[in-house]
Every structure is written in C-alpha cells, then in structure tokens.
Amino acid sequence: MFAQLILKECRQTAKSIIYWLIVLILVIFFSSQLGNMDIAKKPKPGLESYGRYYSSNEQDIMKATLGYLVSEYTNGKYVTYPIGFYKMVTPDKEEQKRIGEIISETTGLDTKEEMEKALNAETEDSDAEASDKKKNHIIVLGGAPIAPSKTLTYDRFGELMREVDHLLGGGSQYNKKHLKTNAATPKTYEQALQEYEDLMEKDHLTGGYARLYSDYMGIMLGILPVFLAVTRGMRDRRSQMRELIASRRASSASVIVSRYISMLIMLMLPVLLISCIPLMECIQYAASGFHLDYLAFVKYSFGWLLPTIMIATAVGMVLTELTDTALGVLVQLAWWFLAIFSSMSSMSGGMYGLDLVPRHNTEYNYAGFHAGFTQLAANRVLYAVISVLLIAVTVWIYSLKRKGRLDIRGKLLGNRKRKSQA
Amino acid sequence: MSAKIKIEHLNQYYGKKQALKDVNLTIHQGMFGLLGRNGAGKTTLMKVLATLLPKSEGKITICGVPLENSAKIRRMTGYLPQDFSMYPNMTVYEAMDYLGVLSGMSKALRKKSIPKLLEKVNLLDHQKTKVKALSGGMKRRLGIAQAILHNPRILIVDEPTAGLDPEERVRFRNLLCEIAEERIVILSTHIVGDIEATCEQIAVLNEGEFLYQGTVSGLIEMADGKVYTAQISKQELPRIKEKYIVTSILALGNNVMVRFIADQKPFASAKICEAGVEDAYMYLMNGEGSEV
Amino acid sequence: MANYWEIGKENLRHNLLIHAGIALLLLCFSPLVLGVKNLGLSETAKVLEIYVALIGIVLITPVFLPEQNRDLRDLIHSKYTKVASIYSIRVIESILVLMLFLGIYLWFLHRNGCEMDAAMYFAGTLAEMLFLGGLGIISYSLTDNLVAGYMIPIFYYITAIGGGKKFLKSFYPFSMSQGSYSEKYWLLAAGIVLIILGIRIRSRK
Numbered sequence: 071m072f073a074q075l076i077l078k079e080c081r082q083t084a085k086s087i088i089y090w091l092i093v094l095i096l097v098i099f100f101s102s103q104l105g106n107m108d109i110a111k112k113p114k115p116g117l118e119s120y121g122r123y124y125s126s127n128e129q130d131i132m133k134a135t136l137g138y139l140v141s142e143y144t145n146g147k148y149v150t151y152p153i154g155f156y157k158m159v160t161p162d163k164e165e166q167k168r169i170g171e172i173i174s175e176t177t178g179l180d181t182k183e184e185m186e187k188a189l190n191a192e193t194e195d196s197d198a199e200a201s202d203k204k205k206n207h208i209i210v211l212g213g214a215p216i217a218p219s220k221t222l223t224y225d226r227f228g229e230l231m232r233e234v235d236h237l238l239g240g241g242s243q244y245n246k247k248h249l250k251t252n253a254a255t256p257k258t259y260e261q262a263l264q265e266y267e268d269l270m271e272k273d274h275l276t277g278g279y280a281r282l283y284s285d286y287m288g289i290m291l292g293i294l295p296v297f298l299a300v301t302r303g304m305r306d307r308r309s310q311m312r313e314l315i316a317s318r319r320a321s322s323a324s325v326i327v328s329r330y331i332s333m334l335i336m337l338m339l340p341v342l343l344i345s346c347i348p349l350m351e352c353i354q355y356a357a358s359g360f361h362l363d364y365l366a367f368v369k370y371s372f373g374w375l376l377p378t379i380m381i382a383t384a385v386g387m388v389l390t391e392l393t394d395t396a397l398g399v400l401v402q403l404a405w406w407f408l409a410i411f412s413s414m415s416s417m418s419g420g421m422y423g424l425d426l427v428p429r430h431n432t433e434y435n436y437a438g439f440h441a442g443f444t445q446l447a448a449n450r451v452l453y454a455v456i457s458v459l460l461i462a463v464t465v466w467i468y469s470l471k472r473k474g475r476l477d478i479r480g481k482l483l484g485n486r487k488r489k490s491q492a
Numbered sequence: 493m494s495a496k497i498k499i500e501h502l503n504q505y506y507g508k509k510q511a512l513k514d515v516n517l518t519i520h521q522g523m524f525g526l527l528g529r530n531g532a533g534k535t536t537l538m539k540v541l542a543t544l545l546p547k548s549e550g551k552i553t554i555c556g557v558p559l560e561n562s563a564k565i566r567r568m569t570g571y572l573p574q575d576f577s578m579y580p581n582m583t584v585y586e587a588m589d590y591l592g593v594l595s596g597m598s599k600a601l602r603k604k605s606i607p608k609l610l611e612k613v614n615l616l617d618h619q620k621t622k623v624k625a626l627s628g629g630m631k632r633r634l635g636i637a638q639a640i641l642h643n644p645r646i647l648i649v650d651e652p653t654a655g656l657d658p659e660e661r662v663r664f665r666n667l668l669c670e671i672a673e674e675r676i677v678i679l680s681t682h683i684v685g686d687i688e689a690t691c692e693q694i695a696v697l698n699e700g701e702f703l704y705q706g707t708v709s710g711l712i713e714m715a716d717g718k719v720y721t722a723q724i725s726k727q728e729l730p731r732i733k734e735k736y737i738v739t740s741i742l743a744l745g746n747n748v749m750v751r752f753i754a755d756q757k758p759f760a761s762a763k764i765c766e767a768g769v770e771d772a773y774m775y776l777m778n779g780e781g782s783e784v
Numbered sequence: 785m786a787n788y789w790e791i792g793k794e795n796l797r798h799n800l801l802i803h804a805g806i807a808l809l810l811l812c813f814s815p816l817v818l819g820v821k822n823l824g825l826s827e828t829a830k831v832l833e834i835y836v837a838l839i840g841i842v843l844i845t846p847v848f849l850p851e852q853n854r855d856l857r858d859l860i861h862s863k864y865t866k867v868a869s870i871y872s873i874r875v876i877e878s879i880l881v882l883m884l885f886l887g888i889y890l891w892f893l894h895r896n897g898c899e900m901d902a903a904m905y906f907a908g909t910l911a912e913m914l915f916l917g918g919l920g921i922i923s924y925s926l927t928d929n930l931v932a933g934y935m936i937p938i939f940y941y942i943t944a945i946g947g948g949k950k951f952l953k954s955f956y957p958f959s960m961s962q963g964s965y966s967e968k969y970w971l972l973a974a975g976i977v978l979i980i981l982g983i984r985i986r987s988r989k
Contacts, residue, residue: 074593082590085581087927088935095939102943102951150819157819158827289946293938301931308852310577314638317542317571319563320594399934400806400842408817410945473562474545 079332088301092294093340100344103286109355113262120262125253128224133215134208134253138243140185141213152241165237172230178219189214209254268436276352276366278433284374288427291378296402299386322469330461337379341371377450380457388464394479422446494521495555495645495676502550511536513700523672525691526680533700534680538648542571570639574650580624595642609637629660647677653686665690688769703776715772720762721751739774795874799850804881807839823898829961837912844917845933847874868987882913908960911972918978925986
C-alpha cells in the first residue's frame, strides 16, 4: 500500500506546474553554468600562470595574514564579510590600540612607520626578484606578506587572530575559517600537473566533474525543493480535500512520509538525468582504455545533493503543515541567502564546515576534497538526520491536525472571512 | 453483530462556547437523520464521530470500539463533509483510486469496486472526466462513492443535499436509502423533506441539545391533532402568523391557504388535518416540544 | 471614490499588514548581516539592489491572495466593483508602502554616513522592486499558484547573483553598484507592464 501511495504521489507531482518549473529552472541553470564545460587538458610547461591555490603551510598563512593585518591597521579600516556582504569596520581607539599590541607581539613591529616600511620593503623586494622565485610568492592584495616573529607559535597566532576577529565583530580575514584562504599562492607547473594527475587517476575524471556538478546544482537545490513541498502541503486545503484524507485509515506517517519520499524521488530524477550530459562529455573525452568512474555522478548526486534536497523539502513540509501558509518559502529563502553568501569564501572546496550548500567550485582540488571528506560526510549526514527529524515532527503535527487538536492557521488568520471582502 | 453507535454524556466545547450539551444517543442499523438549524451542532457531532474533532467529555463506542481507537474507527467509517472537493486535475477514477489507496485497499480490490461504485452513483461514463469539470450534483455523488469505497459499516454524510436541484435531491436520497440497507447511515440536514422520505430514526438538535429522538412517526404524533388549515384573506395573514406557527402558505388569488399549528381549534373555518414531519418539526423548534 | 477608499482600508488591515510586517522585519534584520555604515557609492547600491529590493517580492506578489478560494473569487467577480480596480488599489498600496520603507531605509543609510545619489538610488531600487513584484504577479496569475509567484522572481534573482549579467543584459538588476542606471529604465517599464498584464489576466479568470 505504501509503495502504491508513493507512486500515486509521484504521478501527482508530475502533473504539477511547480514541478515542471523546477525542472525547467534546473535545466536552464545547468546549461548557463556548465553548458560549455571544457574538459581539463594536461597543463603545458612554461606558461605564464597556472592559477592559484591556498597554501596550507603555517608559515605562509601567518605571513599572508599578518600582511593583511598590518596593512589594514595602518589604514585604520578593516573589511569584513559577515555573511558575504561587504562591511567596513572602523574600530574605536581602544580596539585599535589592542590590535597594535597584537601586531607588536606577532611581528615585532611597534610603530606605524616601521609597519609601513615593512609593507613597502616587501613589495619592492618582490618586484626586484626574479620571476622564477615570484611564482612561489604569496599574494597579498594591497599589501605584502610580513614575516612573523621567530618565537610565535601557530597556536598563539590563531588565538590572537581570533581576538582580532572578535574585536572586528566577526566575518573578517582573521577568523579561523578565513585564515586558510589568506595565503593565496600562484601554482607552479608541477603543482598544476599534480592536480591534473589527481583528477585523472584518483578521481577518474568523472569524480572531479561530479563535484563541480554538485557544487552548482546544490545552489539551486538548496531552495527549489521548498516550493514543491509548500505547494504540495497547501494543495489539500486548496482543493478542500483535507477531511476526505483525514478520515481514512491510512496512518499519518504513511500519508506524510509517502509524500516526502515521492518528492525526493521526483527531485532526484532531473538531477540524475541532467548529470548524464557531463557524464557523456567525460566519456567522449576519455581515451579508450582509460579507467572512467561511470557511477561518479550517481554517487555524488546521492551523497552530496540528496541531503540538500532532503532538508529543503523537509523545511517546506514542516512549516506548511504547521501554519498552512507559504512561510516555509520565506524561512528557507532566508537560510539559503545566508548560507550561499557566507560560503562564498570557501568556494574552492575542502572547507565544507556546516554549510547548507557545500561549495567546491572546481573540478580540481582532489587533495582538498580528500582532506575535508570527513567534514563533508559529517555535514551531509547531519542534514539528512535533521531532515528525518523534521519529517517526524511533520507527522506529529499532521496527526494532531487530523484529529482536530491543532489549528494554528485558524488562530493566525482568525479574521480570514472578513479579510476576503477586501 | 449488527452495527451500533452508542453515545453517552457527550459534551463538546469550543473554548468557552458549548457546542454539544450532554448528548446521549444510540444509533442502530439503517438510516439515521440528524435534523436541526444551521449551527445547531450537527457538523460538530459528525466530525467527532469521524474522529476529526477530539471529544471534550463523554463516552462513544462504534460497534463496541471506543472512539479513542481512531485507527480502528477510521476503518469502519466513511465520511462526507459538507464542503469538500478533490484534487481538481485528477480524473474521477484517479481520485477514487487515490483515496482507495489511503483506505488501504489492494490494487485488485480497487479495480473491482471502483467501477461498481461509480456505476451505482451513475458516474461510470464520467470516470475519465477531471474533477474540476464536474457539476455540483456529480461532485456530491462522487463524494458518496468515495465515502463507501472501503465498504464502511458506518457512513456519515453532512448536509449531502445542500445545493442540489430537486431532481438530483430525490435521486440522492434514494441512493442513500439503498446504501443504508446494510449499514448505518447518519445524515444531517436542515431540510425536513430529506428526513421524511428516508429515515426511520431521527434526532432533532437545537443549540447543542436534543429536542427529540425517536422515529419519524413518533415525531409526527407529537403534532397530531394540532395542525389546521384554513382559507383566509391576505390581510388576515399577519395576525395568524403572529399568533400561530405557520408551516406553509399557498396563495389562492386574493386569499391564501395557510397551514398552521394550534393547540385547539382556533376558529370555525379552520379544518384539522393530518400532521406531517414538517409540521411536527416546526412545532418542536418553536419551543412547544420541550417536554421531550 | 469613497468605495475605493474602503477597499484600500480593508486591504491595508487584512492583507497588506502581515506582508508589510514581514518586509519590515527583513529590513530591520539587515544591520545584523550587512554593513550599513560608511559605505561608498557602490556598496550602498549593493545593499539596496541585493537586499532591500527583495521586499518587492514580499509586498507586491500576494495581491491576489485574499481571493485564492475559487468560490470567493466568483463572488467577488460578481460584485459591482470591478475586480481589476480592487487589484489595482492593492498594488498601488503595496507600492506606496515600498516607497515609504525605501525612503526610511535610505534616510537611515544616509545618517550612517553612506554615500549615495539619493534620488537615483530611490528610483533605481524602486524600479527593481516593481520588476521583481511584476514577475511575481504575472507568474501568480498565470499559474494560479502563489508559490510559483514567489519562485519565478527568486529564480531571476538567483540567476542575477550567479553572474547573470551576460544572460540578463538590459534586465540585469544589480547595475547600480556598477555605476549604470540604464538597466533600471528597462526594469521599471517591464515591471509596470508585467503588473498590468498580471492584473488583466487574473481579472478575466
């Protein structure tokens, strides 16, 4: 009976306008972002640039971060991105003084003159250097790397930077997450080659593209499912069918869970189907005899994208069941907005944290993925578990409503009848 | 065991407002009519029976099963609310099939019983019509079909004839009678004619209390010997209306034929006549029947 | 005339109030997540275009919500007052509320030392709000589904965020922060057309 119910729900979904709008949006979004995907080519030696990477060397991170700190300190203004939006912070005298002390402790530079000298010296120095050496040079926008004092440990450094971040109200270059992206360093030919080889050998080509696919599609799948869930939730009331369903013997769990599962199935379908396009491109590209992971897109779709779909759908269902309004859209949109903007700094992958939409905006960086895999897995499992809990709550709310024990909408919109005369 | 519903000391509150006051009732197999004005508490009572509203106080058993066991109760009951519809883009057959699944019916059983039921309610030719294209009467009939789809022992229908044209109404009543041959059918209405034609047992509900329970003939008996007709001039009508409960008026040129209720013969030209359900109901509702 | 005034009052009380409340909440929330102090011309525009304009969706899209119920809609349609004029009054009210909120917000930014070309920024943001709301109204009226009414403008917005300048061209909503106003004329014109079209479609149904 349960399987048949799921089937029936799927069929209903297939008839709804919202569903096809979602599919259309996914297709448009895919083709605009990944439509002209160039499959990676083996890097050639002797090129001007091979892109950048974030050095994870502790010395590099300290050098770069202190460079930023000194340059911002001398300007008296600090740029922060609390949720990805630019926010200029001008600390008061006390705070500025404390930051000066921190600089003194970490770099040994005490006065502004010394600091400015250090910034300029480094810049001139780097200009003078041969281009060969420059390639390994850390890039500090608007400044130059500054060497930490010899006695500074990385732990102490991290502690002090956290303090600076705190003084600035958070979201600065000095918070823990951001530290890792401070030491932007040009890649060498060898590094580029290594990444390419990782993509080919460890990711079997498709793995890297499946991540890139997950990265882009995740953005849309963090918000679109909520529309489907809210529409489905409101359909019973809209078509005056609530009581016909409520008075039947099917348990509340089977009514709600079958809807949930059917929506997940129907949302996964276009995700899996569209993923055939990049898969085909990979197949075309791969030489015969190359070991391609044909299932990579399926694995990533389920492992990476399904939890996102699950949570967005669950939020829509629980709030619609609770309030019988489109509140779920607003809530999910706000969450999505914060999640997308605040994860922009970790777009290159490897830093997944608790992001609703984990970013990995490159087919490369297998190393980062590998290092952050546990984090990513924990993140995805967490969202899946929360979704299941939300659905359990939805079942509970539905069972109460069905017995007439809960009517939030009636309380919220007690003036519904009069309202409609407007 | 024949189907039986037993309600004891049922009280129902909406906040401070009491919708049902100490209701005691036993319903046996056949058609049971619940009569009363709009807002008398009929829908509340039916929703409680269909486990869609929690009862505040009292004890109810359906075929021996306490109402609290809603899972079991829902298997035995079919419910048709006053205002209802179905997903508009489903066809008649699809809607039935969907609700059948929710009632836990197997595919084979659904395939067998849905066409049968649609035939019974005269919708077989429309099984591929979308719900949104159905007329009011057709939708009602579909409503009945879905309510008896899982062959419940109890069928609860709330104001089923509201909004139907006279022809549809008659057909609908007959359909319900047919269904009631092997079940309890509880029917609420504020139209006396519906009850008169179909129900053996009735109850009259007024402001949450029963004014009468029993058979139709019992109700009629209450007004027996109190119903008169008289031909009077139009000018006299307001005076009669003020003094007596007028149950019908028929215009005859300058004169009118009134039917009214009086405890004894009011004037010479008034002729006593046989009481009908409508007369008895009016008599009851206007406070004369408080001794019940 | 008095009749229209009544319609406006009724809408204000029963429909607009809750949505205006949500919009106000979103605006009050903004200092927590955005910088609203000492912004340069471009940053001020960014706050307005990327954040503040979103309340256009919240306020304009749900104008048909009170008559979502089919029977009710038939009832309203049968009344003497033209349904299109009811909708128009509601939209105009929503726009007035938007202008009020936007004005207050700009004043607030100004007091916080943000640079701005006040008149242009006001008009430009309003144009974007009308376009977002217009997209909402037209999708709502075409699909008879409020949720779709929210979804389409949000999709447009996401496309724009995702570097949609090359697809959206003249309809790129975040042009002001790049110093260009010409897109705003397109948005304004298209927004008005969409709103009128949406109301006409809905009134015919």
